[in-house]
Amino acid sequence: MPLVRNGKIVDDLFIRILDDAVVPDDVAAIVPAARLLADAGEFVQRGGATGVLWPNDRNVSELAPHLGRLALVALVFPNFRDGRAYSQARILRERHHFRGELRATGQVLRDQFLLLYRAGFDAFEVSKPADAPAFIKAIERYSAFYQPAVDAPAPAFRRRSVKNFRSDQPVN
Amino acid sequence: MTAPSQQKLKVHGSVVVTANRLGDGAVVHWMAGGGWSAELGKAAVVTNAQAAKELLAAATADDVNAVGAYIAPVELNSDGVQPGNLRERIRVGGPTFDLPITFGI
Amino acid sequence: MYIYDDLDRRLVAERVDEFRDQVARRLSGELTEEEFKPLRLMNGVYLQLHAYMLRIAIPYGTLSSAQLRTLAQIARRYDRNYGHFTTRQNLQFNWIKLSDLPDVMADLASTGLHGMQTSGNCVRNITTDQWAGVATDEVEDPRIFAEILRQHSTMHPEFTYLPRKFKIAITAAPHDRAAVRVHDIGLRLHRNGAGETGFEVIVGGGLGRAPFVGKTIKPFLAKRDLLSYVEAILRVYNQYGRRDNIYKARIKILVHDMGAEKFAAEVDAEWLNIKDGALAIDPAFIDDIAGRFRYPRYEMVIDNPAALKRAQVTNPRFENWFKNAVSPHKAPGYSIVTLSLKPEGGPPGDATSEQMDRIADLADRYSFGEIRVGHEQNLVLPHVAQGDLPAIWAALDEIGVATPNVSLVSDIIACPGLDYCSLANTRSIPVAQELTRRFKSLDAQRAIGRLHINISGCINACGHHHVGHIGILGVEKNGQEFFQITLGGRADEKAELGTLLGPAVPYAEVADVIEDVVATYVELRERPDELFVETVKRLGVEPFKERVYAAR
Known part of the structure; x- marks a missing residue:
């Protein structure tokens, strides 16, 4: 499964730790949410970067005290139609100012790249290999949006008052 | 008529597998040798749940030519294979009233 | 009319390109139907019994003549020469080919039309009073706010995969012509004691298999807070709305299960975080949107010339x-x-x-x-x-559109029913047609007075039968079409759900039963101007039930 990060197909430097497995000290690792919450201290002294896999039915505000020590938060789309993690992503970025890697996992498809990107994700575990090279095209398909989001914090109505969107030639 | 997606697989009498063609949505039926036909008369007709299940599995495997395959009842009479309920009669024969081109102007 | 600028036009054009690419990938097999279905729905494309159906958004029910001509032309070129106007102020074509749809979308875009927000689990087309901007009783033009909400919700990155569809309606008049109490969010623009205008916010209304009249969670919301508050509602819903059962996924179930007060508290808590952020609406923004509407220059003419x-x-x-x-x-x-x-x-x-x-x-x-x-x-x-x-x-x-039956018994609201719809259990259009024949005498209709009949061909209630003065709901019994009748529903400011009359009646008897119900009303009303719903309110359904079932 290819990983797209900051628009490029890259190697995944993080390993996934399942439940109670031992976490090697010097490798970047993604640990389950429950494990992080049970003993956050366990991860403070690690040599490698720590990330967390956060389920989509748990309030991300619980993560707030830990965010400063986390290099990565992975959010989950059990299927692409379950959109809870879009809200989690925006809350992490906009309210908690999380600046680390925000990774979309689960069923992550080409036709959702743009929404994910706008919600603040910068890394994508792409479900279908053929979708990965289409990433840039997908997020550049639109030249403007109405509403503010993580990618464009100013809403259209503020940008619009700058002249260039005004047209004197209505079509209808 | 209960929407076919909500139906349990119970087969009474004769059934076919029907779907809509991907490109234009037209009503099509799965044929005995595989593939789809717009003519109900060419559909593979089966009479028990096991055969129907196999037919549906074969039809569903083709996700490119037709969509939403399900098992639909048919009746066999002297004119051949006929739709087995109102829903299927409407699918094959169109709306039960004149289209609105005949109203207004 | 709202006049599109470059941004609006570009977005629609880019959407056409995206959809063309998606259709091509579907036709080639690169996308499965499971992956494609939400994408086509997001553009208004359904698969119905006979063909694809395309639903075109008519934002808050306003069309220009150029747009209506575009629709006529599409019906001619790609469909069967007619279109169907829906209860959500949209238009549907029933015989469209998927392979033609990218071209259809491009033709629509030529006059700013599209299928966005007409299906899928997103914020749907915002509806309002069809008399907005011209009604004598409105406090302000609700279209300005419908447009602000339309823009904000179009391709919203966070709320495109909500638990279920989401419908917002706005009224700005004391007489509610937009049925705001039976929407996911209903907004009533009104003036408070201090003379300011703002919104009463009603949530959790809706019809379908679990009908609810919405609850007011904010009696007065300032205009500056409209977007942030709606965003807070959507965010709470997106996180807590049920996703395990499609029939329990609408916000009305969440509001009901959580309780309106607790729901309101959750929304308020979320809202406090965002209300002073980028979504706060300043007066300049409202002026900017209002300035994009073209208003008629009325002649100086007198009443009753x-x-x-x-x-x-x-x-x-x-x-x-x-x-x-x-x-x-x-x-x-x-x-x-x-x-x-x-x-x-x-x-x-x-x-x-x-x-x-x-x-x-x-x-x-x-x-x-x-x-x-x-x-x-x-x-x-x-x-x-x-x-x-x-x-x-x-x-x-x-051209056959001057039948003087507006709001009378033959002005029937009906869903497409089993003649078109893949979800329907029974037909509804032929029931409506038969009723218009039974009540064809316009003198008799006028004598009966205002009476709304609503017909749905299944429990999904697209014909809004729960809020019809007379509601007719199609159900299937052993492969036969039967119809449940409800009386006394209404969708206006006194919104109420109808009461079941009695056992369902077969297709062939529906029109007879409705005639009996109407005749009973005419006999029982206190005065000629007591409306059907008022008589039902006063007497309950019993007298109607006796009359209808005694004869059968």
Whole structure:
């Protein structure tokens, strides 16, 4: 499964730790949410970067005290139609100012790249290999949006008052 | 008529597998040798749940030519294979009233 | 009319390109149906019994004449020469090919039309009063806020995969013509004690298999807070709405299960975090959006001109139509004209390409190029000078849209039913057609008075049967079509759900039963102007039940 990060197909430097497995000290690792919450201290002294896999039915505000020590938060789309993690992503970025890697996992498809990107994700575990090279095209398909989001914090109505969107030639 | 997606697989009498063609949505039926036909008369007709299940599995495997395959009842009479309920009669024969081109102007 | 600028046009054009690419990937097999279905739905494309159906957004029910001509042309070129206006102020084509759809979308885009927000689990087309901006009783033009919400919710990155569809309606008049109490969010623009205008926010209304009248969670919300508060509601819903059961996924279930007070508290907590952020609406923004609307330049004309009075006296057919289909307008000398798409024997809400073209011409000539679509599935010419009424009546009569039955018993709201819809259990259009034949006497209809019949062909309630004065719901029993009848529902400011009359009746008896119900009402009403719903409210359904079932 290819990983797209900051628009490029890259190697995944993080390993996934399942439940109670031992976490090697010097490798970047993604640990389950429950494990992080049970003993956050366990991860403070690690040599490698720590990330967390956060389920989509748990309030991300619980993560707030830990965010400063986390290099990565992975959010989950059990299927692409379950959109809870879009809200989690925006809350992490906009309210908690999380600046680390925000990774979309689960069923992550080409036709959702743009929404994910706008919600603040910068890394994508792409479900279908053929979708990965289409990433840039997908997020550049639109030249403007109405509403503010993580990618464009100013809403259209503020940008619009700058002249260039005004047209004197209505079509209808 | 209960929407076919909500139906349990119970087969009474004769059934076919029907779907809509991907490109234009037209009503099509799965044929005995595989593939789809717009003519109900060419559909593979089966009479028990096991055969129907196999037919549906074969039809569903083709996700490119037709969509939403399900098992639909048919009746066999002297004119051949006929739709087995109102829903299927409407699918094959169109709306039960004149289209609105005949109203207004 | 809201006038598109470069940003609006580009977004629609880019959407067409995206959809063209998605259709190509589906037709090649690169996308599975499971992956493609939400993408096509997000563009208004359903798969129905006979073909694909395309639903086109008509934001808050406002169309330009150019747009109506585009729709006529698409019906002619790609469909079967007619379209169907829906209860959500949209238009549907029933016979579209998927392979043609990218071209159809491109043609639609030429006049700013598209299928966004007409399906899928996103915020749907925002609806409002079809008389917005011209009604005599509104406090402000609700279209400005419908447009602000439309823009904000279009392709919203966070709320495109909500638990379920999400419908917002706005009214700005004491008489609610937008049914705001039966929407996911209903907004009632009104004036508070201090003279400021703002919104009463109602959530959790809806019909379908679990009907609810919405609950007010904010009696007065300042206009500056509209977007942030709606965003907070959507965010709470997106996180907590049920996703395990499609029938329990609407916000009404969340509000019901959580309780309106707790839900309101959750929304408030979320709102406090965002209310002073980027979504706060400043007056300049409202002015900017309002400035993008083109308002008619009304002539200085007087009420009741001589030409009108003459026609009223000399032409009884005109006078009957005038009294039925013409409503007061806020500008002196102007009227609002309703075009009935409910001819005797016709499918409710359908219009042919020829009718659409002619109506577009009439709008250009007599209504500043503007047409409205009402949730009752009729059209409106919103700015007609009263002196032009006799001429416009003659023209409308010629094309079959001047039946003087607006809001009368034959002005029936019906879903497409089993004749088109893949979800339906029974037909509904033929039931409506038969009823229009039973009640074809216009004198009798006028004597009966205002009476709304709503028909749904299944529990999903697209015909809004719960809020029909008489509601008819199709159910299947052993492969046969049966119909449950409810009485006393209403969708306006006194919104109420109808009460079940009794056991379901077979297809062949529905029209007889409705005739009996109406005859019972005429006998039992206290005075000729006691409305059907008022009689039912006063007496309950028992007297109707006795009469209907005693005879059967």
